[in-house]
Amino acid sequence: MDSTLKRMDEEIDLQETFLPLIAAWKFLLLLSIVGAILAFGVSFFLRPVYEANATLFVQSNSGLSKALGDLPIPIATHDTNSSYFVTLLQSRALADRVIDKLHLMNDPLFTRGDHLTRQKAVIRFQDNLHVIDNKSGSLVISVRAGSPRLAERIANCAIDALDKLVVTASRKKAGFTSAKIAETNRDLREAEDELRRFLEKNDIASVDYGTKAMIDELRGLEASLVENEIQLEQIDSDLRNGGDLSSLANKEVERRALESSRKYLLDRKMQLTKKLGRLPEIAAKYARIQRRLAVLSKTYEYLNQQYQMARVTQQGEDTDYQIVDRAEGLKRPVSPRKLVNAGIGGVVGFVLAVSIVNIKSSRGRQEMLRRAASRSVLEDSTKSSHLHV
Known part of the structure; x- marks a missing residue:
């Protein structure tokens, strides 16, 4: 069978x-x-889903990559900064900014009738925002939402939030000097009030020419020390934030030169301070107030100059990326x-x-x-x- x-x-x-x-x-x-x-x-x-796309072009770092590639040691490099911008676009910080700006947690097209916690809203936002990194150097930001208008608003708001998250050298310097200006302005007003009260209370005609000369030299030294200190703080901040090798090397050389100059200024200041210490009390106090006022005035002037330069540089600074196309919502749904x-x-x-x-x-x-x-x-x-x- x-x-x-x-x-x-x-x-x-x-x-x-x-x-x-x-x-x-x-x-x-x-x-x-x-x-x-x-x-x-x-x-x-x-439920229909609509899409909006925006395009950014990331500036190339090919010059730096080539320079690093010529070194006799292996160093991993990238031709573009695209990974930095992709990370920012997919970050929680950007999601929080866009959610708050557009009030997405109260938008029924975004929540779809669900009661979203903050964490769930961020996860949904990140699920609906996709970044396509093209080899040509362009980044395509693709957003999907319940309406073409909402998708368009989210994509464009993400681009605007990206600009706030990108930290350039001039922006860091402007923020640093702005804080210093506010602090110096307060100290300057206090010094002016102290001098006014001192002049109202005392007669300073007895201060001789030699004392005034020492006072002038000492306040010049202290102004130079303040300027030196500000430059050192700025360079230390730049070194902590990193950068390309050539720039870091130059900043390290500049930092050592400033430290050497600061040592000389401190030695000379100590000599003059000892001489002024032997003056009568009223002359010494007058010298101290004048020095402080002169130093703060010089510092305020210098900081304002640096702040304005940073602002001008910031306006014309290359932000490492360019907005090629802002988002425009597609009228036809992409799904279903x-x-x-x-x-x-x-x-x-x-x-x-x-x-x-x-x-x-x-x-x-x-x-x-x-x-x-x-x-x-x-x-x-x-x-x-x-x-x-």
Whole structure:
């Protein structure tokens, strides 16, 4: 019986596999159409999703990369700063700024009727914002939302928030000097009030020419020391924030020169302070107030000059990226795609129909094989009985 089943199984060719499908073409077509219609109909009940795209172009660092590549030691480099901007765009800091700016936690198109916590709102924002890093140096910011207007607003707000997060050298310097100006302005007003009270209370006609000369020299030294200290603080801040190798090396040399100059100024200041210490009390106090006032005035003037220079530099500074295209929401939803869904539904219906036909055909073949095997057994038993007779 086993040999009979094997022989009959070998006789089944491809025609017996495809003939049932051809015979059932109406059934295949019917299920394909039903699947397409069902998928197309379901698409109308799905929430539409719209998309808005913005494009940035990141400036190249190829010059620095080439310089580092020429060094006799292996240093990993990147041709662009794109990874820095991709990280900022995908950061929680940017998400928080955009969510607060657009009040997304109160926008039904963003929440979709869900009660979102802050953490869930940030996760949803990051899921809907995608950054495509092209090899050409461009970054495409793609945002999906419940309306084209919302997608457009989120993408453009993300670009604006990116500008606030990008820290340039001049912006750091402007922030540093701005804080110093406010502090110096307070100290300057206090010194002016102290001098006014001193002049109202005392007669300073007894201060001789030599004392005034020492006072002038000492306040000049202290003004130079303050300027030196500000420059050192700025250089230390730049060194902590990093940068390219050549710039860091130059700043280190400049820092050592400033430290050497500061040592000389401190030594000279100590000499003059000792001389003034031997003056009468009223002259010494007058000298101290004058010195402090002169130093603060010089410091205020210097800081204002540095602040204005930083502001001018900031306006014309290359921000390492350029906005090529601001976002504009697409009027047609990107999902659900009704025709695509209908096509997928049709394919699913066709596959289901093929499976049903194959299962029925397989069962029919098994039944046919079983009957053939039974006939073969019956014939063999009949022949055996005839031989015995």
